[in-house]
Amino acid sequence: MHLPCPCCGPRDLREFTHKGADDYLRRPAPDAPPEAWDDYLHTRANPAGRTRDLWYHDPCGTWIAVTRDTVTHAVIGATGLEDAQ
Amino acid sequence: MADLTATSPFAGARLPQRFAGCTLEALPPAQxxxxxxxxxxxxxxxxxxxxxxxxxxxxxxxxxxxxxxxxxxxxxxxxxxxxxxxxxxxxxxxxDGWAGVSLRGTAAPMVLARLLPLDLRRLPPGSSARSLLGHLPALILRPEALAFELWIWRSMVGSAMHDLTGAMQAVGARQALAEPPTG
Structure with a gap:
């Protein structure tokens, strides 16, 4: 599997570290109810199909959000997180 | 003040190494x-x-x-x-944190293909890339089509030399097998 690093171009999976679902980008406010925090920490959709998750490109140090399909294994695209903010 | 003796990161590495028409040698230390x-x-x-x-x-x-x-x-x-x-x-x-080796020769891309998860066609002469050499983080430069500079962390030179000489020997063995038997 190749993932597109916005810095380096398409690179082999071995160069990346997987973080998890992009839910980690939606951190609740510090005073949010416990249910929101429980959701943030533990509830994952685990979709069969299109998913968006976070990866770190170890050699160049770029965090990216990758859109891919868990059924076909197609990698649809990636955006750098710092650029997206 | 103590007078410290400078040691090459490649002390004990027995460079240069030559296999498969490739030469692996230490680069002079750089600032x-x-x-x-x-x-x-x-x-x-x-x-x-x-x-x-x-x-x-x-x-x-x-x-x-x-x-x-x-x-x-x-x-x-x-x-x-x-x-x-x-x-x-x-x-x-x-x-002092980095150590560089040069790998040059016609089979150099074949040696690196065994170690780098990198498509060398995307690394044109004159460019650089961050990637992995085996399992070691590395900075790879390609000054010429058949000449590479591999910069790795000094503490990992032993592992890098082991991986590189192993890959060079393996490519050399492949070449020897492909040649028609003599005699």
Whole structure:
């Protein structure tokens, strides 16, 4: 599997570290109810199909959000997180 | 003050090594300065240095080479950092932290294909890439089509030499098998 690093171009999976679902980008406010925090920490959709998750490109140090399909294994695209903010 | 003896990172590595028509040898130690521009300071730094490399670039600047080395990071090799550059970027001397080897020869891309998860067709002569050499983080430069500079962390030279000589021997063995038997 190749993932597109916005810095380096398409690179082999071995160069990346997987973080998890992009839910980690939606951190609740510090005073949010416990249910929101429980959701943030533990509830994952685990979709069969299109998913968006976070990866770190170890050699160049770029965090990216990758859109891919868990059924076909197609990698649809990636955006750098710092650029997206 | 104690008088320390400088030791080559390759002491005990038995370089140069020659297999498969490739030569692996130590590069002379370089003065290496890591240059990490402060947020919003890239344009000002470019003005001070004359240039700053984008992803994959190797450029001549400040009397040396500026090599792209990651997101928001360049390594300056043997460069004289101009006065004022420290105002726009974090500069740190990393000369002793890196060790460089050169791998050259017609089979050099075949040797590296066994170790790098990198498509060398995307690394044109004159460019640089961050990747892995075996399992070691590395900075790879390709000054010429059949000549590579591999910069790795000094503490990992032993593993890198083991991986590189192993890959060179394996490519050499393949070449020997492919040749028609003599006699």
């Amino acid at each position: 290496i300065t890591a240059v990490a521009p402060y947020p919003g300071q890239l344009a000002a730094l470019r003005q001070t240095l004359g240039a700053f490399p984008g992803p994959g670039a190797v450029i001549a600047a400040a009397g040396g080479r500026l090599v792209w080395a990651g997101r928001g990071l360049a390594l300056a090799f043997d460069a004289d950092m101009p006065q004022g550059s420290a105002e726009h970027a974090a500069l740190s001397d990393q000369s």
